[in-house]
Amino acid sequence: MDKLRVAILGATGLVGQRFVKLLADHPFFDIVALTASPKSAGKKYCEATKWMLGADFPDAVKELKILEARPEAIRKCGYNIDLIFSALPSSIAKEVEPLFAMEGFKVVSNASAMRMFDDVPLIVPEINPDHLNIIEIQMRKRRWKGFIVTSPNCSTSILTLSLKPILDYVGIEVVHVTTMQAVSGAGFSGVTSMAIIDNVIPFIAGEEEKIQTETLKILGTLSKDIIKHADIAISASCNRVCVLDGHLENVFVKLKRSVELEELKVILKRFKGLPQELKLPLAPSSPVIVRNEVDRPQPRLDRDEGGGMSVVVGRLRIGGDGWLKYVVLGNNVIRGAAGNAILIGELMVKMGLV
Ligand code: NAP
Numbered sequence: 001m002d003k004l005r006v007a008i009l010g011a012t013g014l015v016g017q018r019f020v021k022l023l024a025d026h027p028f029f030d031i032v033a034l035t036a037s038p039k040s041a042g043k044k045y046c047e048a049t050k051w052m053l054g055a056d057f058p059d060a061v062k063e064l065k066i067l068e069a070r071p072e073a074i075r076k077c078g079y080n081i082d083l084i085f086s087a088l089p090s091s092i093a094k095e096v097e098p099l100f101a102m103e104g105f106k107v108v109s110n111a112s113a114m115r116m117f118d119d120v121p122l123i124v125p126e127i128n129p130d131h132l133n134i135i136e137i138q139m140r141k142r143r144w145k146g147f148i149v150t151s152p153n154c155s156t157s158i159l160t161l162s163l164k165p166i167l168d169y170v171g172i173e174v175v176h177v178t179t180m181q182a183v184s185g186a187g188f189s190g191v192t193s194m195a196i197i198d199n200v201i202p203f204i205a206g207e208e209e210k211i212q213t214e215t216l217k218i219l220g221t222l223s224k225d226i227i228k229h230a231d232i233a234i235s236a237s238c239n240r241v242c243v244l245d246g247h248l249e250n251v252f253v254k255l256k257r258s259v260e261l262e263e264l265k266v267i268l269k270r271f272k273g274l275p276q277e278l279k280l281p282l283a284p285s286s287p288v289i290v291r292n293e294v295d296r297p298q299p300r301l302d303r304d305e306g307g308g309m310s311v312v313v314g315r316l317r318i319g320g321d322g323w324l325k326y327v328v329l330g331n332n333v334i335r336g337a338a339g340n341a342i343l344i345g346e347l348m349v350k351m352g353l354v
Pocket of ligand 1: 016035087154
């Protein structure tokens with residue numbers, strides 16, 4: 001097939017750079033336009049970006065001129081854009097992404113601004129690809145020629161991938177989760193070295209609320225064009241730790257029925273979704289990897305499993321109180337952001353939505 005032309009909004013940031021790297025050699029997509037803040041607009045990508053991903057800039061984007069994140073600027077780039085990947089700060093996304101959708105652009109966004117609207121799909125492709133069906137309602141209701149689909153908060157993508165097989169097999173009543181989140185989760189200028197080195201910060205603004213609400217939407221069911229949120233009591237507590245990439249989460253689950261641990265391990269290991277069935281380019285062969293060592297997963301050792309698209313579960317045990325306990329690790333900038341968004345894009349191509 002001819003490659004589809006994509007633009008990346010917020011291309012100079014930490015998630016934007018991941019988009020650039022993951023899309024540089026992609027079989028479906030070609031990067032033809034990049035945007036950043038007004039201070040970067042007009043510069044070449046290699047001049048405006050502090051490249052953090054080793055070696056050098058991919059050749060395809062090095063010399064591209066940064067555009068402003070406005071539909072008219074993108075229109076002038078000389079290409080018809082088939083799909084936009086957005087890594088804009090949420091405050092900017094809130095204003096700008098609806099303008100793009102109104103004008104007919106198809107947007108997959110990493111920003112939180114639109115995630116919890118009833119008519120906006122919030123997708124982890126292995127879990128709820130059917131929720132993409134509400135795009136039609138969004139376009140009709142808002143009279144948009146294009147649409148917005150969202151990718152979840154980084155901790156939430158990782159958590160939900162581990163919960164989904166358990167929910168389907170045993171049922172879940174309650175989830176408690178404590179996160180230890182990497183500094184890259186806060187963006188390029190998010191946490192200063194003085195604040196984080198030799199330290200743990202037991203607060204991340206808005207994060208607990210995002211995990212608590214988004215998880216229930218993703219694990220919810222689509223019925224008669226409405227997403228019915230999952231009926232689970234969930235409580236989160238979030239910490240920023242001195243790790244570059246990779247969020248680690250301690251998860252405590254009250255199950256609906258008792259189950260053998262070995263049985264659960266098999267269920268987690270066997271878990272697959274539509275991306276695996278369709279053999280999408282970024283789909284990991286195992287979305288959930290189970291480790292048996294007492295001291296795994298660890299961010300430095302396990303964050304690149306499945307190209308950063310798998311989550312790694314370890315320390316699975318059932319306590320005396322009957323609660324299931326485990327640790328899950330995922331790459332926040334890949335599965336938690338750019339990688340998940342690209343997988344959504346790949347899925348939409350196969351579903352004929354792009
Ligand atoms: P970041 O490193 O701060 O990058 C922000 C990007 O937005 C940069 O390209 C920046 O351009 C651009 N930008 C800033 N102000 C702008 C403006 N006024 N108009 C247009 N563009 C502007 O942030 P990030 O970590 O990549 O996160 C991007 C988005 O993804 C955020 O909404 C974040 O919440 C979400 N997200 C992040 C993660 C993660 O792990 N980091 C995970 C999931 C979701 P300049 O370089 O010119 O300033």
